[in-house]
Amino acid sequence: MKNGIKKLVISLSVVVGIAVFFSFRAEKDHNFEVAKNLDIFNSIVKELDMFYVDTIDPNVTIRRAIDAMLYSLDPHTSYYPADDQSELEQMIKGSYGGIGSIISYDPKNKYSVIAEPYEGMPAAEVGLKVGDILLQIDDTVLSDKDNQQVSEMLRGEIGTNFVLKVKRPGVEKPLDFTITRKSIQLPTIPYYGVLKDKVGYIEFVSFSGTPAADFKKAFVDLKNQGIESLIIDLRSNGGGLLDEAVEIVNYFVPKGDTIVTTKGKIKQASNTYVTKNQPLDTEIPIVLLVGGSTASAAEILAGSLQDLDRGVVIGNKTFGKGLVQIPRALPYGANMKLTSAKYYIPSGRCVQAIDYSHRDADGKVERIPDSLMTVFHTSIGREVKDGAGIMPDIEVKQDKLPNILFYLVTENHIFNYATDYCLKHKKIAPAKDFALSEADYQEFKEYIKGKDFKYDQQSEKVLSSLKEIAEFEGYLEESKSEFEALEKKLSHNIDKDLDYFSKDIKHILSLEIVKRYYFQKGSTIERLKQDKEVDEAVGILKGNTIYKNILSPAFKPMLSDSISVKLTKS
Structure with missing residues (x-):
């Protein structure tokens, strides 16, 4: 018995010893590989710096190498050099030195514009408005700057001043604003x-x-x-x-x-x-x-x-x-x-x-x-x-936005009309009471038709492809009248489309208008008037019966369409 226990102890000691040996060896091999590859990387940089045909910028070349290395791990591991700490600081503290406004790039005018100033922040306090075109920061003209470059120029050390020159729609001469950068704390609860x-x-x-x-x-x-x-x-x-x-x-x-x-x-x-x-x-x-x-x-x-x-x-x-x-x-x-x-x-x-x-x-x-x-x-x-x-627990199907609305937004027609609307209306009803009138929407339709607005209709594209296939397979001639009838029905009709999708278009247009008067808070109030998921949540909380049924052991996740039928009868 004693000999058996002794043999077992010896066997276990050998196994543990082997495991420790291989663990030590693996760690040693890993450390060697790290040191070896660092040595190779240093040598490559030195060789490039000495012999490459053009002079390399070490900050640019090595930064690209670092970014590529980190991206191979995961997109959340990032490097921030000493002169580029603002993004990291904003993520940690939720604040940065700037004017407190979202800006967007207008490809037609090739300038950045004020898209959404934050309430109580420098941009709003000095009187910048949505739609203002950013022409110049101090002595720097912005016509050749992209949105990221302009954003970086607007940011800076808290307390520093600069002069911003803007072109305001409806105003003949450019306007100058002296702005003092502040610590911009993004609202956690708008x-x-x-x-x-x-x-x-x-x-x-x-x-x-x-x-x-x-x-x-x-x-x-x-x-x-x-x-x-x-x-x-x-x-x-x-x-x-x-x-x-x-x-x-x-x-x-x-x-x-x-x-x-x-x-x-x-x-x-x-x-x-x-x-x-x-x-x-x-x-x-x-x-x-x-x-x-x-x-x-x-x-x-x-x-x-x-x-x-x-x-x-x-x-x-x-x-x-x-x-x-x-x-x-x-x-x-x-x-x-x-x-x-x-x-x-x-x-x-x-x-x-x-x-x-x-x-x-x-x-x-x-x-x-x-x-x-x-x-x-x-x-x-x-x-x-x-x-x-x-x-x-309850999945709510997302409504698909109509194709026409995508083009109205991406081509800035919604944005630009809202700018014109605000020039004509010094004030509007409180956000909870605001509603775009039929006369307003009719004016918007005329505005769009005056812009010679065109957009891709998916049905026309699919029909064209089907016509090509029918011709290739020899069916086009006998189906010619049907294709012609369908082409007439699917032809571009802006008036019809603007009326058919008026509910969705009015909603996005109202959001764009309201936020110009009442900032983020007003935008949320307007959005809640037509929010499918919020309405679903209110329905579940009302009376508490459905809510309790969801929080029961037998519950299985489901689509929202079946909630009222299945859970109210439970």
Whole structure:
């Protein structure tokens, strides 16, 4: 017996020794490969600098090499040289030095224009208006600058001044504005308010800055206004700070719950995030609106409340970013944002949808297939899956915008008409009461027809292709009359199309007009008048019956069309 135990101990010692040896050897080989390739890279740069036919710019050449190397890992790991820290600072702090306005490029005039100034920010305070054409910054003429270059020139150190020359539609001479750059804090909650049936609504667009404090303030205010349920709109929220997401989850779940676990290569990258405070409200029914732009910390918020059966998720599949980034300081004032871990929400699943460690021969990556997804379970036993973002409990089909509207927007006809409209109307009704009149829409139709507006009709393209195929196969001659009749019916008719799609066109036109008077808040109020997913959420929260049925063990995710039939009879 003793000899047997002795042999077993010796055998185990040998196995452990072999494992340690190979582990040490693998680490040594890895370190050698890293050192070898760094030496080769340094030698290549030196050879290029000395012998290449043209003088290389080391900043440009090496930056391209760094960017290519990092992109081969994942798109979230990025390098920021000392003279280009504004983007990283904005992501971390949610702020930057600038004028506080979205600008867009007008390809027709070949200038950037003011597209949307933020309320209370320098652009709005000095009187810049949507549609103003940016001609000159101090002594620099902007006619040869693209939108990115103009944006970089508008940004700068907080407190610095510059003179902006603009051409305003309807005004003969250019206007000069002296602007002082300020710290631009992008709003995390552009709007919140009370909808019908005492439903609270919070539009939550970012996890940068102080989102938890902003959210708490909005929620407490809504509670004081008497809300009985809550919609959290995360459809435009691309994420941000992980610990802020955990704090917001804590507002609705008890102290001591594990919300997120991160797992990385090194011990410091692995962490567990637990709710630390007493919640604000563990009873109020919650619906979270999500979509393809919902990512990162926003997925933590939606996914955690789904896993804990604390809220119903409505909309469309989220982006699927289950990776955690940290900033790392580099020599000479540079920095990098580095993917250090994956995160896992309460059910144990990771929402990461793309495995960047596996690429095909062309270097492409694919979304994780359904066959490789693992089933997890919420607190009460509902099935959820990993590897595909957050799948909503109720999927709402997206309405397809008409083809004509795409061209009206991309060719700036909506934008330009709204500019003309604002020149003629010094003020409009409050956002909640504003409605585009039939006379206004008739004026818009005449405006479009005066622009000799043309757009591709898909039906005409398909018919033309079908005609070619019919001719090739010998059927055209006997079908000639049918084709001619169909061509007449599908011929371009701007009047007919503008009338047939008037509801969608009026909605986008109204959004463009209202935001010029009432900024982001007004734009949201206008959008809510025709928001399919918000209406779906209000219907689920009304009366609480459907809401409770969704949060039951037997529930299976479904399309919105079948909700009222299936769940009200449960």
